[in-house]
Amino acid sequence: MAAKANPVPSVWARQQSTPDQPALSRASIVREAIAMLDADGIEALSMRKLGARLNAGATSLYRHVATKDELMELAVDEVAAEFTVPPPGGDWRAAATEAAVSFRSTALAHPWVSAVLGQAGLAYLGPNLMAYSERLASLFTAAGFPEPSRAIDTVLAYVIGMSTTEAAWLITVTRSGMSEAEFITGMMPAARQAAADHEHLAEAYADVAAQPAFDPVAIRDDKFFYGLDVVLDGLEMRLPR
Template sequence: MAAKSNPVPSVWARQQAEPEQPALSRRSIVREAIAMLDADGIEALSMRKLGTRLNAGATSLYRHVATKDELMELAVDEVFGEIAVPAEPAVDWRAGVVEAAEAFRATALRHPWLASVLGQAGLAYLGPNLMAFTKWLAELFATAGFADPSRPAEPLLAYVVGMSTTEAAWLTTVARSGETEAEFVARLLPAAQEASGELLLPADVAAADLAGLREEKFRYGLDVVLDGLSMRL
């Protein structure tokens, strides 16, 4: 007797069952899960808590989403749908890549959990929105003249995801302190300067454009990556 083939462990690889509760849709479940993730992080999300928020039992949720891993796949792809993908690739490939990178960063900062779960969310890359984003990048690099557009996309995404993860974690720490970023840095700065022996930020932190400094840091590293890729052409 032939052995049964193992199903692909992804929400994108199985057919969705007809819902028994018309008011409870997969989209409403995913949007509520994203709201919970944005507010309290990954640790706070469970199928039981999500069911309570939706006035539905966990069993009802499982009719739409089989596991929490599937839920995370769906949440990741839903958030990627917020990144606007132009219908046509940019003529200037560097400008297009910068647009894509900054769009990803902005989305990751709105949803601080996103970047940290990309490598854990099962086969999230099979989702239609995430695939549209990676296809957009591939078209940009093809326009630039790269023979294999996937090769330059890998270091680019490694940089963008890594920097966005670090920045999102920093902003989450600041938010949990109950202070503004300037207040938090001002309180942290003396200890940091004592440890390093250097003036790490302007003395008047309250007047410093900390968001602008973070943006400048991100853009500098992005330019370094793109300069390196340009040399490969």
């Protein structure tokens, strides 16, 4: 009789097998996978390439991780250990801002992670993500939100969305071989030409071009915090008076 399939599509719902290659562990596989993901992105990661970097065959990896999807789930949870959330009890807006900044910083250090978290269909049951979710729940519950999960979902939707876009932009800049300022400056002539027949866009690009020196990092920071403040302003209106 065939074994019953696991109804939960998550590595955390499957019993870990006993390794027959002591030098190779799930932890070492995940660490190397994260290094590959950080350097080359999701498209470059394969079990064959990962095995080669670990001096092990793909078959050996499958004894620890059944699929690439499981490997991605493990990698996401490992990175989630870097997310920080202040303890509840203080200024909830300051704490939520600190948590959002931590997520964004981690997502930009690991440019692939936001896109993976934004995908539907994965069951994120890892210990680090569960602990992170619990800390967020404690923060927003202590703040007095009658439906803390909705407040959390709203903040995370904004932060994940912004981080995904920002990470993709920075990957494009990195691949160009230029600094961010050089990349923007080089793109400006074509952008101004494309926007010439669009009044508001033309003004926006003209404003950027008129600046003798600009700080792309400061501009990205300003955009992020502007949107975050708008989100938190809206949530604050939902608190009981």
